[in-house]
Amino acid sequence: xxxxxxxxxxxxxxxxxxxxxxxxxxxxxxxxxxxxxxxxxxxxxxxxxxxxxxxxxxxxxxxxxxxxxxxxxxxxxxxxxxxxxxxxxxxxxxxxxxxxxxxxxxxxxxxxxxxxxxxxxxxxxxxxxxxxxxxxxxxxxxxxxxxxxxxxxxxxxxxxxxxxxxxxxxxxxxxxxxxxxxxxxxxxxxxxxxxxxxxxxxxxxxxxxxxxxxxxxxxxxxxxxxxxxxxxxxxxxxxxxxxxxxxxxxxxxxxxxxxxxxxxxxxxxxxxxxx
Amino acid sequence: xxxxxxxxxxxxxxxxxxxxxxxxxxxxxxxxxxxxxxxxxxxxxxxxxxxxxxxxxxxxxxxxxxxxxxxxxxxxxxxxxxxxxxxxxxxxxxxxxxxxxxxxxxxxxxxxxxxxxxxxxxxxxxxxxxxxxxxxxxxxxxxxxxxxxxxxxxxxxxxxxxxxxxxxxxxxxxxxxxxxxxxxxxxxxxxxxxxxxxxxxxxxxxxxxxxxxxxxxxxxxxxxxxxxxxxxxxxxxxxxxxxxxxxxxxxxxxxxxxxxxxxxxxxxxxxxx
Amino acid sequence: xxxxxxxxxxxxxxxxxxxxxxxxxxxxxxxxxxxxxxxxxxxxxxxxxxxxxxxxxxxxxxxxxxxxxxxxxxxxxxxxxxxxxxxxxxxxxxxxxxxxxxxxxxxxxxxxxxxxxxxxxxxxxxxxxxxxxxxxxxxxxxxxxxxxxxxxxxxxxxxxxxxxxxxxxxxxxxxxxxxxxxxxxxxxxxxxxxxxxxxxxxxxxxxxxxxxxxxxxxxxxxxxxxxxxxxxxxxxxxxxxxxxxxxxxxxxxxxxxxxxxxxxxxxxxxxxxxxx
Numbered sequence: 001x002x003x004x005x006x007x008x009x010x011x012x013x014x015x016x017x018x019x020x021x022x023x024x025x026x027x028x029x030x031x032x033x034x035x036x037x038x039x040x041x042x043x044x045x046x047x048x049x050x051x052x053x054x055x056x057x058x059x060x061x062x063x064x065x066x067x068x069x070x071x072x073x074x075x076x077x078x079x080x081x082x083x084x085x086x087x088x089x090x091x092x093x094x095x096x097x098x099x100x101x102x103x104x105x106x107x108x109x110x111x112x113x114x115x116x117x118x119x120x121x122x123x124x125x126x127x128x129x130x131x132x133x134x135x136x137x138x139x140x141x142x143x144x145x146x147x148x149x150x151x152x153x154x155x156x157x158x159x160x161x162x163x164x165x166x167x168x169x170x171x172x173x174x175x176x177x178x179x180x181x182x183x184x185x186x187x188x189x190x191x192x193x194x195x196x197x198x199x200x201x202x203x204x205x206x207x208x209x210x211x212x213x214x215x216x217x218x219x220x221x222x223x224x225x226x227x228x229x230x231x232x233x234x235x236x237x238x239x240x241x242x243x244x245x246x247x248x249x250x251x252x253x254x255x256x257x258x259x260x261x262x263x264x265x266x267x268x269x270x271x272x273x274x275x
Numbered sequence: 276x277x278x279x280x281x282x283x284x285x286x287x288x289x290x291x292x293x294x295x296x297x298x299x300x301x302x303x304x305x306x307x308x309x310x311x312x313x314x315x316x317x318x319x320x321x322x323x324x325x326x327x328x329x330x331x332x333x334x335x336x337x338x339x340x341x342x343x344x345x346x347x348x349x350x351x352x353x354x355x356x357x358x359x360x361x362x363x364x365x366x367x368x369x370x371x372x373x374x375x376x377x378x379x380x381x382x383x384x385x386x387x388x389x390x391x392x393x394x395x396x397x398x399x400x401x402x403x404x405x406x407x408x409x410x411x412x413x414x415x416x417x418x419x420x421x422x423x424x425x426x427x428x429x430x431x432x433x434x435x436x437x438x439x440x441x442x443x444x445x446x447x448x449x450x451x452x453x454x455x456x457x458x459x460x461x462x463x464x465x466x467x468x469x470x471x472x473x474x475x476x477x478x479x480x481x482x483x484x485x486x487x488x489x490x491x492x493x494x495x496x497x498x499x500x501x502x503x504x505x506x507x508x509x510x511x512x513x514x515x516x517x518x519x520x521x522x523x524x525x526x527x528x529x530x531x532x533x534x535x536x537x538x539x540x541x542x543x544x545x546x547x548x
Numbered sequence: 549x550x551x552x553x554x555x556x557x558x559x560x561x562x563x564x565x566x567x568x569x570x571x572x573x574x575x576x577x578x579x580x581x582x583x584x585x586x587x588x589x590x591x592x593x594x595x596x597x598x599x600x601x602x603x604x605x606x607x608x609x610x611x612x613x614x615x616x617x618x619x620x621x622x623x624x625x626x627x628x629x630x631x632x633x634x635x636x637x638x639x640x641x642x643x644x645x646x647x648x649x650x651x652x653x654x655x656x657x658x659x660x661x662x663x664x665x666x667x668x669x670x671x672x673x674x675x676x677x678x679x680x681x682x683x684x685x686x687x688x689x690x691x692x693x694x695x696x697x698x699x700x701x702x703x704x705x706x707x708x709x710x711x712x713x714x715x716x717x718x719x720x721x722x723x724x725x726x727x728x729x730x731x732x733x734x735x736x737x738x739x740x741x742x743x744x745x746x747x748x749x750x751x752x753x754x755x756x757x758x759x760x761x762x763x764x765x766x767x768x769x770x771x772x773x774x775x776x777x778x779x780x781x782x783x784x785x786x787x788x789x790x791x792x793x794x795x796x797x798x799x800x801x802x803x804x805x806x807x808x809x810x811x812x813x814x815x816x817x818x819x820x821x822x823x824x
Contacts, residue, residue: 008403010377011420016398030643033636034698034779041693050693079587086584132808136684136772137801140789145607150591224684227776231591234685241688249689253681260680273572331734358736369731371749382745385737393741442735 049244056246060254070236070255077232077259080150080225081218084157085211091162092127096169099123102178102199103191124170131163135221139230153230157218168210176202209271216267223256233259276342276360276446276478278305278328283337285320285327298323298502300337307342307445308476310469312489315499316522321482322366324499325448328480329363330354341446359386362444366451368435372424376415376434379423380406383438402441409440412467414460428455436464440471446478453485461485465492486518613794614801623796626784627803634780634807637698637773638766641705646759648706649713654743656718660726660733672718678711683769687778698779705766705773716758717751724750764815771804781807 030036040046097103099120106113112120135156142152181198189197200207226234233256240248285298298320305311313321326332327339330346339345346357362383370379377400384402385393392401400406403419410416413433423431432455439447449468453461465481469492472479483489489496496513498505498521505521506513656671687704694700728746737745774782781804788796 008407008419010400010403012375013399027643030636030640033633034640034702036640036699036702040695040699046693046695053692076591079591082583082587083591083593086587128809129805132805132812133801134768134772134804134808136775137785137804140775140785141610144789145610146594146603149594151593151595154591154593220682224682227684227688237685238688244692253685256685257677257680261676270576326734329734331730355736355738358734361735363731363734365727365731367727369728369746371725371728371746373752374745374749378745378749382732383735385732385741385745386735388741390740393744397744444735 053244053246056244057250059247060251061245061247062251066248066251070233070252073231073233073236074255074259076150077222077226077234078219078263080153080222080230080232081157081215083154084222085161085215085218087154087158088161088165088214089211091158092165092169095123095127095162095166096173097191097195099127099166100170100173100199102174102181103185103195105185105191108182108185124167127163127166129163130159131161131167133160135160136224136228139225140228143229148229148231148235150231152228153222153225153232156225156230157222161214161218165211165214169207172203172206172210173199205274209274212267212270216263219263220260276444277307277340278303278446278478278480279338279340279343280304280328281338281340283327283334283339285323285332285334287323296335296502298327300324300504303497303504303507305478305480307478308473309495310472310479310493311481311495311497312493313480313482313497313499314484314486314489314521315505317484319499320502321499322450323502325363325450325480325482328446329361329448330358331363355386360444361446361448362439362442363448364435364439364450364452366454368431370423370431370434372422374423376410376418376421376423376426377403377406379434380409380437380441383441384443387443405441409437410434412440412471413437413464429457429460432456433460433464436468439468444477445475447472447480449479449481451482451484453483453488461488462491469493610794613792614798616795617798617802618793618795619799623799627781627799630781630784630800631803631807633698634770634774634782635767637702637780638705638763638770641702641770642709642759642763642766644702644706645709645713645762646755648710649717650755652710652714653717653721656714657721659721659743659747660729672715675711675714675718678707679715680711681708683708683766683773684776687773688776691777696777696779696783701770701773701778701780704778705770708769709762709766713758713762717755720751720754720758721747764811767811768808771807 041050101107101112101120104112104116104120106116138156138159139152142155146152146155176199180202181194184194184198185191222230222232223234223237226232226236227238229235233252237249237252237256240252280300280303282302283298283300284296287297313324315321323332327334328341330339330341333347339347341357341361344357346354349357378397381396381400381402384405388396388401395401407416407419410419413436415430415433415437418426418430418434423434426434432452436449436452439449447468452464452468456464465488468481469479471477481489481493490510490513494510495508496510497507498513498517500521506517508517652671652675655665655667656675658665658668683704686707687701690700690703690707694703724747728750729742732742732746770780770782772782774780774784775786777783777786781800785797785800785804788800
């Protein structure tokens, strides 16, 4: 071995040092901003209520009245999600039909007509705006307008999920083979006919599968919506938590986990059936 | 390391109950520091034999002894210590893509490294001169800090062999080391391996598809056919007739096994947003 | 060429009956319709209240109060700080989740064929439990021990995300090519060293991309976590909304939407650049 070989240094080392230094430098403000003080968790002041709450969580409340109440709220959670998705479809399907490029008649002869182009862009941006606002914020706003209760939750889900469904439907429809649909349009079919004979058969399975998947997501998020007063399991959970009723909280959490599990199972079963 | 096999019968895990043995041996013994080449048609059980000796495959019956110890009778730390004395180089070089060559080569020295030392070595390679010397023996010194996935197939295979030079092992089991090397590189790689093994009194067992390379570099040749030993002879007694019989009805004898495809990446699970 | 004999009545030319007991699609549609109808019926939705003149007036007044949004420099600085807090919460929460997720993914995966992996099912159960409780519920639970503020939010994000990431990591680890790990194990190397030298280099790109993807999600989640008092823009929103500072509320809402749109656009752009 010559001495020259002994002198080799790892060329990546300066870079690694820089990266490690930079990440430590970035970590510090993160820890400060988020008030990251884990030792506070173990101070007597916070330890005591935590223990009391955790101790109260066992055993879960199982009296018949409360169970019945929780089951009813669980159904309401599913109902809010289902009704929300149904309304979201009412919003998303027409928006998709308007905004999908493949169904544009004027686009057949080269460029799209300016009016329809503008309309299409308008619909697209509306959909983006609808889904950019988190459903929780929509719910907060609607609770102010229509009062506490499931109406706000249904509307919130309808708007956010309408935006999401509309956008993804558009993407699915535009990803397929456009030739069939365009030849139908060229032969003088109307847009709706071209849609139902050209686009729909190609993409139906994927569209339904995505909708079912979103329904599952809506169940998860309708629980969260309850926290701002939009009904369902979440509202019940919020109430029990404010009363420090640990047993009730653990019952609701268990029911919620089971509900999500069932929805997950049903949704993946349905989507497997669709192939 | 001394290797003794007695009355061996090996079956593959996935084999049907009634299937014949993948490997059946009455007796095989290799002395410490000896160098042996194993030849035979594809599917004869060459790789199985290496995995058996490497204690990676448990025989159904029979006795494997490495330096007088049966690895399957040892447990925990003792078994690991014994495994630390052997090195198995699979045919497809076991190098993770995106790892750097220096790290991949130094991984050979892991049995002798503690957890802390191996963690530190991930941040700054522990033994750069050692890695360089090992690579230089296979003409790869300038690839020291390259990424493994930027190497050609032949270079990768030689990196896998260079790993052997850094192991604390006294038994090298090398499976088809030449499968993606050109004749010149192949001869160079084989002589590097045999010279290094001779120098440190390491037992070297190599399976080879290239009969001429086996005959030119090894003094003892073992022929395998259909999972049984066809012959175990000094090189001078390996005649053309024996070779012809060994490879009879096996026209694909000299074809190179293609590398298995990497498993497909799992799709990103969709998440509710 | 011979002609096929034609049956007297040609049953195969008839379209299938629209409804028969074995038609699975019909049952599916029927179940779906009844689910939707049942949902609407049992929810006692107040459409009347929503579409009544009073409600529309309400809505108008409510929206009117949003104007003008508070755009004073003082408040904008406050908003900027809250947005920074939201970003910090999401980043730190994701980092903690990545560490915890990796720590949980190892016991949750079968590392090689002979691995008994006794901890696999219990760890997977734990990951599922962490994952199926949403961030907001975690935040509400953690408020009890961590108190109001961004710390509770960070921990809540970390809890939920470690469940998600742990499962994704475990899947990536189980799908990694076994060769490199096998080679090290035959050499008598065990445990963490096999993972560090053979498995981790293979799965690292996937781990990084999953983590970045979750971070993007967590920025959106962190923006609303404050609604239960866990810091960030959401807490500012609830504070001003409960005091009926509608101008300030409007600004916070604007900042939230802006943040979400920015993150969306950034990730879309990055993805475009990376796949090109």
